[in-house]
Amino acid sequence: MTDWTRRQIGGLAGGAMLAVAAPHFVRGQGRAKVVVIGGGIGGATVARYLGDMKSIDVTLVEPNSTHVTCFFSNLYLAGLRSLASLTFGLETLAEGHDITIIRDSAVAIDPAGKAVELRGGTKLSYDRLVVAPGIALKFGEIEGYDEDAAKIMPHAWVAGPQSELLRQQIKSMDDGGVFVIAAPPNPFRCPPAPYERASLVAYYFKQFKPKSKILILDAKDKFSGQELFQDAWSRHYPGMIEWLPSQFIGAIKAVDVAARSVVTEGETFRAAVANIIPAQKAGLIAEKAGLTDASGWCPVDPVTFESTLQPGVHVIGDSIVGGDMPKSAFSANSQAKACAFAVAASLTGSPQFPPHLFNACYTFLAPDDAFTNALTFAPEGGRLKTVKMFISKVGESPETRRRTALHAVGWYSAFTADVFGGGS
Amino acid sequence: MKRVRRAAIVSRVKGLAAEIRWLLGVSLCAILLSAANSAAADVSQGAQIAATCASCHHPTDGGQAIPPIATLDEQAIVKAMLAFRASESPSHVMHAVALSLSDDELAATARYLADRANAGRQP
Numbered sequence: 001m002t003d004w005t006r007r008q009i010g011g012l013a014g015g016a017m018l019a020v021a022a023p024h025f026v027r028g029q030g031r032a033k034v035v036v037i038g039g040g041i042g043g044a045t046v047a048r049y050l051g052d053m054k055s056i057d058v059t060l061v062e063p064n065s066t067h068v069t070c071f072f073s074n075l076y077l078a079g080l081r082s083l084a085s086l087t088f089g090l091e092t093l094a095e096g097h098d099i100t101i102i103r104d105s106a107v108a109i110d111p112a113g114k115a116v117e118l119r120g121g122t123k124l125s126y127d128r129l130v131v132a133p134g135i136a137l138k139f140g141e142i143e144g145y146d147e148d149a150a151k152i153m154p155h156a157w158v159a160g161p162q163s164e165l166l167r168q169q170i171k172s173m174d175d176g177g178v179f180v181i182a183a184p185p186n187p188f189r190c191p192p193a194p195y196e197r198a199s200l201v202a203y204y205f206k207q208f209k210p211k212s213k214i215l216i217l218d219a220k221d222k223f224s225g226q227e228l229f230q231d232a233w234s235r236h237y238p239g240m241i242e243w244l245p246s247q248f249i250g251a252i253k254a255v256d257v258a259a260r261s262v263v264t265e266g267e268t269f270r271a272a273v274a275n276i277i278p279a280q281k282a283g284l285i286a287e288k289a290g291l292t293d294a295s296g297w298c299p300v301d302p303v304t305f306e307s308t309l310q311p312g313v314h315v316i317g318d319s320i321v322g323g324d325m326p327k328s329a330f331s332a333n334s335q336a337k338a339c340a341f342a343v344a345a346s347l348t349g350s351p352q353f354p355p356h357l358f359n360a361c362y363t364f365l366a367p368d369d370a371f372t373n374a375l376t377f378a379p380e381g382g383r384l385k386t387v388k389m390f391i392s393k394v395g396e397s398p399e400t401r402r403r404t405a406l407h408a409v410g411w412y413s414a415f416t417a418d419v420f421g422g423g424s
Numbered sequence: 425m426k427r428v429r430r431a432a433i434v435s436r437v438k439g440l441a442a443e444i445r446w447l448l449g450v451s452l453c454a455i456l457l458s459a460a461n462s463a464a465a466d467v468s469q470g471a472q473i474a475a476t477c478a479s480c481h482h483p484t485d486g487g488q489a490i491p492p493i494a495t496l497d498e499q500a501i502v503k504a505m506l507a508f509r510a511s512e513s514p515s516h517v518m519h520a521v522a523l524s525l526s527d528d529e530l531a532a533t534a535r536y537l538a539d540r541a542n543a544g545r546q547p
């Protein structure tokens with residue numbers, strides 16, 4: 001277990017002084033303690049915002065030393081971004097934002113005793129816990145698709161080695177091959193992303209393997225941004241992408257790894273490269289800690305993101321029952337901020353205001369053709385409801401789309417600085 | 425008609441801003457008295473809402489396609505936000521954001537951002 005902490009002697013003295021000079025911030029004896037499980041988008045954001053308040057001890061538990069963003073990983077698959085440019089170390093968070101980072105995994109949570117147990121044996125006590133473990137893939141739901149099968153038919157739905165594997169396969173595929181994407185049922189991480197992936201891989205094929213085809217076998221009958229995607233596919237990649245909804249092919253039942261084929265109720269599809277994106281549920285620790293309901297996701301209070309099942313434990317990001325909020329990095333970041341202010345209010349008595357929850361996703365159709373949606377949400381009747389929604393339209397000028405693609409790049413740089421604490 | 429309404433909102437915001445400025449003056453004294461607090465992040469309403477801006481606006485980079493807001497003054501922010509509130513073009517993202525803020529929230533956010541910019545300009 002590596003224990004990075006920015007607070008060396010000087011920092012510790014500062015922390016102690018703060019506690020003395022501002023006793024009204026202190027609950028009990030020392031500073032209030034928050035443990036955050038998961039240093040992905042939601043977890044890094046909540047740790048950063050709590051750390052910056054300087055009135056709370058923040059410990060972030062994350063097994064990986066770096067985070068590779070899923071957003072923009074489709075650009076990597078198309079050869080348009082390096083994986084290094086999508087990789088962020090957690091040191092900046094530790095150094096610049098007063099957070100202790102422990103490189104380990106949480107294996108158990110004791111909500112009654114307010115403690116977390118780590119794989120390495122450490123026990124951490126907390127006043128409030130924030131859980132942000134992202135998704136778990138439902139291996140086994142498609143017969144034959146397990147972790148070993150994913151080494152041959154990658155999901156690439158958690159960015160990193162899986163993305164590299166899929167990129168390698170796409171690169172070494174012969175021209176004229178069929179790239180099959182099995183798209184998951186709702187709800188899942190980033191609703192437009194399977195279709196963005198099809199678009200950007202088509203962009204790559206168009207340049208280097210123009211006889212190749214992309215087949216999307218969908219567990220659904222419609223998808224997010226469908227009109228915008230289908231319009232773009234006919235403009236940029238005519239005849240290259242075929243989308244087969246569940247009503248035509250039936251459910252995706254099995255994969256045959258040796259034959260690289262995907263079996264649906266009605267048919268078997270042979271692939272040169274198969275990208276299987278299985279159904280999803282909340283990260284495993286959430287399930288283990290009794291934070292999930294029958295849906296497999298974590299129900300939360302939509303103002304504070306406190307679990308409705310385990311008091312004192314907050315859940316943010318992809319793991320939650322999101323209501324109208326999609327499972328996106330933007331949502332996770334937005335929820336994390338609302339959660340940080342709610343946690344601070346409960347521990348230090350700082351003011352809390354109605355949360356402003358947003359989602360604005362940039363989706364690429366081609367490198368210089370992107371669209372956005374922008375949604376605002378508010379709690380209503382215990383769930384997160386959409387208040388306003390705006391989305392790019394079919395028929396927008398190429399100039400508008402080009403500008404949106406530029407905005408996407410600007411967004412990426414600002415967003416990752418916000419999450420991982422760079423640039424400020 | 426629209427213009428008149430906008431002007432009314434601006435002047436209301438001005439009044440609010442003056443009030444907020446006074447309040448901030450008072451709390452600034454309190455902070456100066458307990459100097460150890462000075463490094464802690466603000467948790468005022470303006471700061472909490474401004475945190476959402478940081479999801480898209482880079483804290484330091486000026487050259488990105490999304491315009492920087494770190495150096496804008498209060499009036500410029502209020503004016504821009506009222507224009508975004510009125511029209512889906514040029515940015516439906518900002519239109520959605522602007523519609524979600526009440527006049528009071530907008531005033532508090534603009535005040536916070538402008539104060540932070542001012543503090544940054546001081547040597």
Ligand SMILES: Cc1cc2nc3c(=O)[nH]c(=O)nc-3n(C[C@H](O)[C@H](O)[C@H](O)COP(=O)(O)OP(=O)(O)OC[C@H]3O[C@@H](n4cnc5c(N)ncnc54)[C@H](O)[C@@H]3O)c2cc1C
Pocket residue numbers: 037038039040041042043061062063064067069070071072073074104105106107132133134135156157158189190193194197283284285316317318319327328329330331332360361362363
């Ligand atoms: C191809 C693709 C494209 C996407 N594009 C976009 C986009 O353009 N815009 C957008 O907003 N979103 C996009 N997303 C979605 C976005 O990546 C996710 O919604 C986001 O990462 C969710 O954040 P999270 O914090 O919930 O989970 P994650 O970011 O996955 O973080 C979870 C973290 O928890 C850690 N963890 C898990 N279990 C434990 C444990 N027991 N102990 C300690 N740590 C643990 C993991 O190691 C991980 O670091 C995309 C996703 C994909 C797959």
